[in-house]
Amino acid sequence: MEIDIQGVTHSYGKVTALSDVSLTLNSGFNILLGPNGAGKSSLFALLTGLERIGQGSIYFNGCTIVQNRASIMKRLGVVFQQNTLDIDLTVKQNLSYFASLHGLNPIESISRIHTLLSELDLSDRLDTKVRSLNGGHRRRVELARCLIHQPTALLLDEPTVGLDVASRRLIHSVVHDLALKQGVTVLWATHLFEEVYSKDPLSILLNGQLIEHDICSALLGKHHVENVNQLWDVLIYAN
Numbered sequence: 001m002e003i004d005i006q007g008v009t010h011s012y013g014k015v016t017a018l019s020d021v022s023l024t025l026n027s028g029f030n031i032l033l034g035p036n037g038a039g040k041s042s043l044f045a046l047l048t049g050l051e052r053i054g055q056g057s058i059y060f061n062g063c064t065i066v067q068n069r070a071s072i073m074k075r076l077g078v079v080f081q082q083n084t085l086d087i088d089l090t091v092k093q094n095l096s097y098f099a100s101l102h103g104l105n106p107i108e109s110i111s112r113i114h115t116l117l118s119e120l121d122l123s124d125r126l127d128t129k130v131r132s133l134n135g136g137h138r139r140r141v142e143l144a145r146c147l148i149h150q151p152t153a154l155l156l157d158e159p160t161v162g163l164d165v166a167s168r169r170l171i172h173s174v175v176h177d178l179a180l181k182q183g184v185t186v187l188w189a190t191h192l193f194e195e196v197y198s199k200d201p202l203s204i205l206l207n208g209q210l211i212e213h214d215i216c217s218a219l220l221g222k223h224h225v226e227n228v229n230q231l232w233d234v235l236i237y238a239n
């Protein structure tokens, strides 16, 4: 799916969270890098239709959410920063409920749940209540839930923040593979430099402005630096 963000400006009262942001996302692992308060979550709220766009437009394969909400939502998978699982239900119950909302029949649903839990190394937690899972495992269940209907675009708002290294690496690797091997359009917001690989498209958001957008290695070359850490220092200094 192509996601085309055109001239988006968004404010909360007098606070401008996004200022004239334009960005086209295609199939692949697109990274949105920005510090706290840069405007990442605001962009997610606009992409998912939770907030109305003040100025500008966002198109999903040429259609806005207002024009085609149901069809766009069917093809989107979203993980927000806050945990949204029901902690008093088991992993299976959380996932089955979401599968049925997406129209999967019980046989398709259980097959998909087994496949996803296996990929996320959680097969032994099928009947565990989410309340008993650690943070890393809960995040993996959230990821399984957002993948249950095989979306063609994934929006992930800082999905690995606060997780142990094993869960962080597993989640990053599963999503990276989906983007590269199955052509899913991923938008991965983060402030962790280690999650940026040199071949990935990288967008850098600072104070609501998109200050850079290109393949990471091209940005390193453009600014004559060797890694994202150094790139960051150069850009912060320049802005």
Ligand SMILES: Nc1ncnc2c1ncn2[C@@H]1O[C@H](COP(=O)(O)OP(=O)(O)OP(=O)(O)O)[C@@H](O)[C@H]1O
Pocket (backbone or CB within 6 Å): 012, 015, 016, 017, 034, 035, 036, 037, 038, 039, 040, 041, 042, 043
């Ligand atoms: N509901 C709101 N009301 C008022 N101001 C808000 C609201 N949500 C965000 N902001 C402000 O908008 C700006 C961008 O915030 P946003 O949460 O989008 O950034 P972020 O990059 O996601 O940061 P974080 O990583 O801390 O979540 C900040 O100045 C923030 O204080």
